[in-house]
Amino acid sequence: RKEVEQDPGPFNVPEGATVAFNCTYSNSASQSFFWYRQDCRKEPKLLMSVYSSGNEDGRFTAQLNRASQYISLLIRDSKLSDSATYLCVVNGMDSSYKLIFGSGTRLLVRP
Amino acid sequence: NAGVTQTPKFRVLKTGQSMTLLCAQDMNHEYMYWYRQDPGMGLRLIHYSVGEGTTAKGEVPDGYNVSRLKKQNFLLGLESAAPSQTSVYFCASSTGRQINQPQHFGDGTRLSIL
Numbered sequence: 494r495k496e497v498e499q500d501p502g503p504f505n506v507p508e509g510a511t512v513a514f515n516c517t518y519s520n521s522a523s524q525s526f527f528w529y530r531q532d533c534r535k536e537p538k539l540l541m542s543v544y545s546s547g548n549e550d551g552r553f554t555a556q557l558n559r560a561s562q563y564i565s566l567l568i569r570d571s572k573l574s575d576s577a578t579y580l581c582v583v584n585g586m587d588s589s590y591k592l593i594f595g596s597g598t599r600l601l602v603r604p
Numbered sequence: 605n606a607g608v609t610q611t612p613k614f615r616v617l618k619t620g621q622s623m624t625l626l627c628a629q630d631m632n633h634e635y636m637y638w639y640r641q642d643p644g645m646g647l648r649l650i651h652y653s654v655g656e657g658t659t660a661k662g663e664v665p666d667g668y669n670v671s672r673l674k675k676q677n678f679l680l681g682l683e684s685a686a687p688s689q690t691s692v693y694f695c696a697s698s699t700g701r702q703i704n705q706p707q708h709f710g711d712g713t714r715l716s717i718l
Contacts, residue, residue: 525705
């Protein structure tokens with residue numbers, strides 16, 4: 494089993510739609526959780542950290558379910574500029590500073 | 605506001621050649637990392653460093669060496685390039701051991717080995 498698993502997609506949605514991605518992780522002791530965004534042929538960029546109580550940043554909401562070991566990202570009112578690959582990231586089994594990156598979920602927002 | 609800078613951006617090598625990729629960060633971060641990213645796969649950690657003068661192996665270290673002589677620089681070396689090392693290489697840095705410390709990435713080096 495991969496340490497971090499994501500549905501590769503693509504998710505193809507119209508502008509204005511709400512879309513949700515899930516991610517599961519295998520290390521029950523993980524303490525650091527992030528969503529990164531990666532545009533085609535670009536570097537990963539931090540979208541948001543994920544906190545135990547859930548957190549929101551504008552149109553983006555992240556949730557953490559420790560019991561089921563999954564993380565979710567909800568994007569409301571999708572924009573064309575949201576088209577990208579979204580990477581779920583969790584710290585590794587042996588440290589807080591070594592991060593494990595999922596393979597990513599691709600989102601395509603169409604006009 | 606440079607952040608993490610990687611050089612070169614692109615390179616084509618022949619099998620058996622050697623080269624060094626340079627990563628420089630201006631955020632005074634203690635920790636630095638080298639990853640490779642291949643199609644359909646997530647980022648894989650090659651080597652990392654938790655401070656000046658220290659290095660450690662990651663998930664896929666074979667065929668690579670690293671050095672961290674200065675806090676702001678982390679070098680990745682390929683001693684004898686192989687076609688399997690064709691990839692996009694990303695350098696990243698972070699502040700330290702605390703939880704919820706994200707990594708900040710350079711814009712990558714695209715390396716092709718013929």
